[in-house]
Amino acid sequence: MTSTVPRPTVTRRIDERINPSTKERFGSALSDNRVGLVVLIALLVVAIGSARPTFWNPQFVMGPMLTNIAIYSVVGLSQMAVLSIGQMNLAVGGMAATGGLGAAIALDHGAPLVVGMVVGVIAGAACGAVCGLLVTRADVNSFVVTLAMSFALLGLVPAVYGWVSTGAAITVDTPGLAELGRWTTANLCLGNTCGPAGVPLLLFLSIATMVVVAFGYARTRVGRETLLTGSSAQAALLSAIPVGRRVTSVHALSGALAGLAGVMLGASTGSFTPSIGQEFLIPSFLGPILGGTLLVGGYVSVLGTSLGIALTVLIRQGLLLFGVGIEGLNILLGSVLLLALCTDRIRDVMSQRSRLRASLQGVPASEPSSEGKVAA
Amino acid sequence: MSGDTTAADRSARARRWSAKDLLRRQTTTLVFVVIVGVVVLTVQSSGGFLSRISIETFFQFLAIPVVIGLAQMATLAVGQMNLAVGAIGGFAACLAGILMADAGLPVWLGAVVAVLAGLACGLINGVIVVLTQINGFIVTLATMTILSGVQYALVGTRTVTSDAWPQLQSLGSARPLGVPLIFWLSLAIAGLLSLAYRHALVARKMLASGGNPLAATLSGISNSRSLIAAHGLSGLLCGVAALLVLCSLPGVNKSIGGDWLLPSFAAPIIGGVALTGGGVAVLGTVLAATIVRLVDTARAAFQLDPSWVNLVIGAVVLGTVALGQANRRPKGLVRVRPTGPSRASTSEATPTGGVA
Amino acid sequence: MTTTTSSPWALEVRAVSKAFPGVRALDAVNLRLAPGEVHALLGENGAGKSTLIKILTGIQTADTGQILVGGTERVFHSAHEATAAGIGAVHQERNVVTAFTVAENIALGNTPTRHGRVDWRAVRDGARRVLDMLDFRIDPDTPMNRLSPAQTQLVEIARGLYADSAVLLLDEPTASISDNESGLLFDVVHRLTDQGRAVLFVSHKLEEVFAHCRTATVFRDGRSVAEAVQLADVDRDTVVDLLVGRTLAKLDVPDRAPDRTSTPAIELRGVETERGHRSVDLSVHRGEIVGLYGLVGAGRTELAHALLGLDKITGGEVRVSGEVVRIKDVGDALSRHRIGYVTEDRKAEGLFLDQTVARNLTVTVLGQLSNRWGVLRRKAARVAADEYIDSLDIRVSSRDQIVGQLSGGNQQKVSLGKWLAARTDILVIDEPTVGIDVRTKGAFYRLIWDLADQGKAVLVISSDLAEMVTLVDTIAVMQDFEVTGHVANTHDYDEMSKAVIRLVHRTSENVA
DSSP: OOOOOOOOHHHHHHHHHHOOOOSOGGGGOOTHHHHHHHHHHHHHHHHHHHHOGGGGOIIIIIHHHHHHHHHHHHHHHHHHHHHTTTOOOTTHHHHHHHHHHHHHHHHHTTOOHHHHHHHHHHHHHHHHHHHHHHHHHSOOOHHHHHHHHHHHHHHHHHHHHHHHSSSSOBOOOOTTHHHHHHOBGGGOEETTEEOOTTOBTHHHHHHHHHHHHHHHHHHBHHHHHHHHHHHOHHHHHTTTOOHHHHHHHHHHHHHHHHHHHHHHHHHHHSSBOTTTTTTOHHHHHHHHHHTTOOTTSSOOOHHHHHHHHHHHHHHHHHHHHTTOOHHHHHHHHHHHHHHHHHHHHHHHHHHHHHHHHHHHTTSOOOOOTTTTOOOO | OHHHHHHHHHHHHHTTTHHHHHHHHHHHHHHHHHHHHHHHHHHHTTTGGGSHHHHHHHHHTTHHHHHHHHHHHHHHTTTOOOTTHHHHHHHHHHHHHHHHHTSOOOHHHHHHHHHHHHHHHHHHHHHHHHHHOOOHHHHHHHHHHHHHHHHHHHHTTOOEEGGGOHHHHHHHHOOGGGSOHHHHHHHHHHHHHHHHHHHBHHHHHHHHHHHOHHHHHHTTOOHHHHHHHHHHHHHHHHHHHHHHHHHHSSEEOTTTTTTOHHHHHHHHHHHTOOTTSSOBOHHHHHHHHHHHHHHHHHHHHTTOOTHHHHHHHHHHHHHHHHHHHHHSOOOSSOOOOOOOTTTHHHHTOOTTSSBO | OOOOSSOSOSEEEEEEEEEETTEEEEEEEEEEEOTTOEEEEEOOTTSSHHHHHHHHTTSSOOSEEEEEETTEEOOOSSHHHHHHTTEEEEOSSOOOOTTSBHHHHHHTTSOOEETTEEOHHHHHHHHHHHHHHTTOOOOTTSBGGGSOHHHHHHHHHHHHHHTOOSEEEEESTTTTSOHHHHHHHHHHHHHHHHTTOEEEEEOSOHHHHHHHOSEEEEEETTEEEEEEEEGGGSOHHHHHHHHHOHHHHTOOOOOOOOOOSSOOSEEEEEEEETTOOBSEEEEEOTTOEEEEEOOTTSSHHHHHHHHTTSSOEEEEEEEETTEEEOOOSHHHHHHHHOEEEEOSOIIIIIOOTTSBHHHHHHGGGTTTTBOTTSBBOHHHHHHHHHHHHHHTTOOOSOTTSBGGGSOHHHHHHHHHHHHHHTTOSEEEEESTTTTOOHHHHHHHHHHHHHHHHTTOEEEEEESOHHHHHHHOSEEEEEETTEEEEEEEOOSOHHHHHHHHHHHHHHHHHHHO
């Protein structure tokens, strides 16, 4: 017996020409996405490492690179959070700057390190919450809200820096800040055994954050409801999920993570400046997209995001080692992003084709459970 | 029956122009703000703002914001965005500049190259959007990164001075009727666009695709073509902006276009262009660009930090969007309410049809 | 048969098939349309009518088969090519550019131009010509967003007439316009056929079909089960049989005697809403199935939305188990009053198509399935999902299968199952069997009867009268946002349809 109910895909298909809001992309949520990234990263590490042995230098190459991976992974998670509901945050940079600013002011007033960090995270979360409220209450596109927010922060942050400090930067010497930002496992010793020198402590903060976010999405009610909201806001609303609250809190989460990344960057460089976050926007998208998070919402991959970031940073490091300048870097980053988008699309078309072929042969759509794997 | 229709007809007629009225009201508000701004600045500077030099400077630096605002408007009209406005403009200006200064390209050809480079970049954006069917924002984010890299690769840290294109410079310093020629040029472009969006078939098709892609498809209008055309137009206008840069600035370097993003969005959004697509507001965009310019002038007059301009404009954009969207068709997250008979007409009201 | 240019058919569809991912929408269907006739294309929702229309208008292309227009084989790649070949269409959805004027919408796609400039005078004149045909007196310069849905529908029809096509396809054109307006439409249709044009008329309203069409083709489950039937030779029952197959007719309707003496599980008294409902009285007892019948646009779904707190109730009172309540939102309806709402549009509103069956089934009970820290108990979630996959007999390869891959019937079961999982006492089921294949319908009805027998109060919203007559205990009729009356169901179609139709027309008569 054939599957008999024609699905009214017609209108959707046409809409997609302008707005690819298809929910039929579950096929692209493939786990091999992450496997592919791991293989690619391994190959690049071997290639770069053998061509340029300085790559293994813990102090000048490996350490800073892993620090970058740590910070940018959190940036990627910040974007991933809003992507999980099919929205975007263009103000990741601004929110990171705000986070850095908040932490700097608190630390400057003598707050202990942890309090300063919390203030920074809350400052970022507050910006995100404002965006979330505007998105839900005023029913405005997240894109525009966060774009406008980024403009406002672009002006606000330097203005506040100028107001609270004489220079354009705040440098604080709170106990623990330098250790957090610049220590590596080499500084941690048990007796006479110390860790390797190339692994910064920030990496552990980043991993802890990833674990919390991943657990939240995979195992908690709020995380599940958020993903379902991303899958279909309409259905979520009619399934008794408090959609408005989920959207607002996801924006706040995104802001909090961005704020955390800002604090981490400030800690790693030793001073807080308005330029924190300026470089965040592109990587924030690269990580999740390369990692398999869908732009349309409903699916996230924390590990994939981090691997995507790792790949990006690795390429960047490789280019620097080979003496390619900043212009090459930008060109390459943009190209990688375009390429990732294209492969996403190709995968999409392929999975559609195979399902089409299946139905042409008169059997119900193939039901490979691997295609349906939805994991955080 | 006929009673039916005439009643409906009558009520339709009574409400007939309210959509246009909304847009007109917004335009009136903008004009009012412009007047207030001018008065405040004049009083503050005890008339100095109206001096010849001051007026010249004001319009000299208004031409480019107007054109890039229109460039953004062209993509907004089809429900897309172009983050690469600045990158395309910077790239086109630097490419033409390098070719004229280093490769000895004739100046007139350099001008053509600037415009055509912009057009080509826009078309590429459009083609990628259509092929990948991915949100135009992400695509232009990628091309923006690439183009700014290319721009840097072209000029590096050097500033290519305008000595290589004296003819363009003399155009840029021309002041017919006491107002810079390049501003007249930007106004002419605005006028041309306004006419085109009203009368040209291809532009009407773009608006149809932006307003309702499904209806467009059912009428045999190719949405893909509309998207490519809109991105192409946007790129073309970026190229024109690049040409204006060559005319008016002392040289080109890697930072050209770097700060265009905010003004390019601010002008059309404040000017009343719906972000959902389907409408344009040329006059509104020009007026809003003028207001942004007034804010910048005021900032200089009160000797404030330049970042305050970003703050003010960002806040105004946020406010405009939040307030304006409330009156518009809900197209955001939650659209539970199916259009019922009693509410349909109000909830679908979109003040976007007219071309102001 | 060879292709000749002197074909007796204005339009001929030969063995056209079309598949979508996961489904075969059309399976070698045939259709023949003679010049000068009104030909009905009948079929239930999901039978494939709209797909054929889309193919005939160039929105989609057929996988196999031929389409001949006036004897010449054609393949359309865009709506423009179809129009050029002489096929005009009025589509089911209201597809207008609200920012444009009436005239420009009518001319959209065929806008007259001079040197690339739109010829506004020609646009207006052309629009006025077709608007006059419909006796629709509206200024062609009126912006579209000022029109009511019925007026919009009239503009859509005008658009179909604009191109002067030899073949006109009307896809449910009368769904949202008044009888008077449809009368005018049919006048135009007959005028067109008198000129030798062919009209293909897609409709659910059999009265209209029998009144205005000469021949009919019937689709069922993507196949043409009857081709070019002379409607004069057949009666209504035969057509209904063709439409739904025999299965439904043979369904054993159980003897149901719900207890109506107790306090109603849910009761509406004089309810008014911001959407325009007036003095709505309705009550459903435990164990009872009440049908809310009405035409499209009568305000049925809107009433359900108001009940769930999605629209504001402005007057009257809602009682749940006798107590007056105010329901804030869906969460409130579920957690405090145990009301579940199975939506009409399950793809857009009822299901998370790209998520697993298990996730869909447990969405309403995530709170109960998580511990006090908000962490999900995964085993409990699996058990809960499996319970409803079993009890509803949902055909899946595993609980982790993606819902979008299921058939319509199984999807509907998932959509219902999430409310059963939440152990609701009151179920509002909106269009329970739209897009579900005929064989599954019976099973679905049995399921609803079982739920009522278990003591749930069920309110079924439907515009399918046959379904109402089979399924429910009492039919409440809604027209123009008012409940015009209640009829106890005798399960006799003819008797019931007369009673219901009388109630449908009551308000308009009262007004007139």
